[in-house]
Amino acid sequence: MLASFDLFGTLVDAARPANPAAAVADELAARGVRVPDAWNEAYREPHVPLEPGREISLFDHVLAALDSRGVAASRDRVAAAVTAAFDGDIDTRAGALDAVEAAAARGPVGVLSNCSVPGLATRALDASALDSDRFDAVVVSVDCGWRKPDPRAFAAVADALGGSVADLVHVGDDPATDGGVTAAGGTFLSLDDTPLRRVPERVEALSC
Incomplete structure (x- = not known):
């Protein structure tokens, strides 16, 4: 078996954030990444076409969301921010x-x-x-x-x-x-x- x-x-x-978009925004800002206006909408939008059942890294999703609003950020900073936002007790x-x-x-x-x-x-x-x-x-x-x-x-x-x-x-x-x-x-x-x-x-x- x-x-x-x-x-x-x-x-x-x-422990998970009540508002994931806001938690990620706070951690991005803490690392010097500019959080664009209407971030909640950008965070919720799909940015990478995926077939049903497919998974995408939240690192890549956040990078794509930032890019869609004209913000460039390093993957290392985004990865650190996303991990910190979700790394609860x-x-x-x-x-x-x-x-x-x-x-x-x-x-x-x-x-x-x-x-x-x-x-x-x-x-x-x-x-x-x-x-x-x-x-x-x-x-x-x-x-x-x-x-x-x-x-x-x-x-x-x-x-x-x-x-x-x-x-x-x-x-x-x-x-x-x-x-x-x-x-x-x-x-x-x-x-x-x-x-x-x-x-x-x-x-x-x-x-x-």
Whole structure:
């Protein structure tokens, strides 16, 4: 059996800005980048054509948003600003450690996270009680290029764990995204039906 876990909202709770555009603007300004007028609109607009399911780095999105308003900025400054805007406090959710350990006792275990900020998922894991070294694979949409529920996201984590989606049990809190594993051919454990504290017994039953 292969197992993967969603990260944010499943294994950890993360403090996130109430207004992402404003948080990014503040961090850009702090690094000497001019924030253009009507920044909220520029931040919300799509600037790079993408096929459905594709992920783009938020670094690239912000660079494109600035460029669309005639502002040039270095990628390093934008990357630092975006990372700082989203790098909030992390709390490990109750039952997360036991759930991951139960899955790891029965086969490879990984994380599959929708996250457009490069490096943020690993930073969150390392700031929690579940450091990234505990997992056989950490697959993030910004790295693999696909967002859940796209089947290619689940295929990416299954491949990284050395198997196929048919062998994959994915645990997550969002049926609209995490539940996509079912259409991809795997098994979904929804936290709506199976709280984290009960995941070990469900994993044991599925591995029999």
